[in-house]
Amino acid sequence: MTAVSISHLHKSYNGKPAVEDLSFDVNPGELLGLIGPNGAGKSTTIKILLDFLKPDSGEVSIFGEPMHETLKNQIGYLPEERGLYKRLKAIDQILYFSSLKGMDPSKAAEKADLLLRQTGMLESKQKKIKDMSKGMGQIIQFIVTVIHDPQLIILDEPFSGLDPVNTEMMKNFISRLRDEGKAIILSTHQMNQVEELCDRVLMINHGREVLYGDLQEIKGDYKEHSVRIDVDGEIGKLEGVIHQKSNKGITELALAPETTPQHILDQLKEKGRTINHFEIKKPSLNDIFLHLAGNNHE
């Protein structure tokens, strides 16, 4: 069964559209990246999904049903900004929110200890949120989101405030949850995070779908005809290259339509150059977004 199904969603504020004709699905065991710049409509979509806002039109179903109170126990939500009681201890906070999700107190305490240990936060469990760093608070927020073993997890900018070590730890955690069969929606404007984690992406801009589908397929569709190389010595003039530019030792060559990367490689060999790096350039999500947003704008 599909975890989330949204079709032809419309929502506007004071006549100004925030979400227009948006449709997408998320399946169990799948991580969907909801991406787009600030103000694209990501938060509005999430708020409609969680039933905080009513759509003007369109259908939303969670595990095959329209959203209702009991479904809330199967959802874990991590908001964009910290949603914790500042003057409450981390453990009290975790246990309170787990009780609101219908968890048994003794099981919740056991699971809280496990998650705190796994995230390296066990020693800080008696600390108040106001005495924690932003990153530590974000980890507690993450534990609050997943402690009740939700089947649908909605993460809004989950890496905000985390240092590289904790970002990596959080990424591993999220991947593991996906592998366990949870349906995950990861909303962010940091497209590089999505590239690393997501199976599929939904890119929105001005409330409309710009791109939706399998990440690898999308990247394949938008593959550029260029290579990036690093060689010892001068590259010199190469046949079939339309344009070349260098930055910090790496040279990017835009190839003519009939030229293959192999042909460039052969020419460099013939010239006797030592090749340190050779890469067929794939566009980043950011490049694709800029390309599509540019087209959209035109």
Next chain:
Amino acid sequence: MNKTFLIYKHEFRLAIKRAGYIILTLAVPVLALLAIGIIQLVSSLSETQENQLVHIGYVDEPGLVGEAVDEGYARFIPYNSKEEANQALGTYQISTYFIIPDDYLSSAVLQRYTLENENTTSPAMAGMIKRFLSVNMLSDKISPELMNLVVSPLNMQVNRVTAQGEEAIEQMSFANVLIPGIFSLLLSLSLMFGVIALVNSLGEEKESRLIEVLFSSVSVRQLLIGKLLALGLAGLIQVLFWLISAPLILQLASSLFGGFLSAIEIPSSFILLGTLYFILGYLLFAVLSIGVGAITPTAREGGQLSMIYVMLSFVPLWFATLLFMFPNGAFSVLLTLFPITAPIQNMLRLGVTEIPLWQILLSIGLLVLSIILGLYFSIKIFRIYMLMHGKRPGMKTLIKHFRST
């Protein structure tokens, strides 16, 4: 477990752990005990002072006083001349002296001399001299009973009767007004702190986006009803604590001071109605605060807006004199029935007069109706504005949004 109950439990714990709540709850009896202590200290100090006789000299030029009698805390010492009296004053044998001039009977003017820089004679000193003169000038002319009346002619007692001419059960006295008056003040304080706490809590939850996490687990109704019940119970515990401690403090005070304090009784009707008005007042203000908390983007702005109805609820205290003068006047009845002023007004009025039953029932009915309607509209407003993080909507926008839902 029911989610409303979980929220209620959590919010109740937060409410009673708040420093403001603990301080206010304990401060009232502690301050009362402190006040009793201070009064006792002051009275024991003045008693010590009173035990030390004041020596007052006098020169009786026309010989009106005759053989003087000591009066109370003063010892009156006769001197033959002003010079003698002056000498005694200069050597601190007396603290002051006065001269009864020859024309005293026609002029009634005395001259008093003192080493202190005094503009007027203190009432205590004047009282002692007056009594001394009355007693000594009239003792051989009138009976002791008449003498007592001359010295203290007025001890008036007011008795309340019914329209049928029978003595009313509840007699009006300062003692009867005191407790309702104090409780009205306490209710005002408690309401104000309760409102501030609720508006702050909602404001903080909105500002920190905690509200989003909560609503991903519970409904608006569950959250708000849980909060209301928790705050209501915290308020009730507070007032019960005061009500329980009041008789003990009164007992202690009356055993120490006696007098009018021993006459104070807290009528059961006041306890019942007072508690009911307290709960209803608390709930009404909590419901209004939810609406305010919903439409204001920050706790600070919410606090400022809530002061409008908090101040409005204090109107009975501002016009307390008018209430004491005309407890059944039109203005008094209006404040009794208007839901925002009803809780404080009726607590005050219960001490001054017997409120007609229809007014009590109508005011309670209006309060309950306001709470139900307030809760309905507050939940609706909260649903519309719970995620709002911008500017507070104007009345026009509010009505427009209301209609669209």
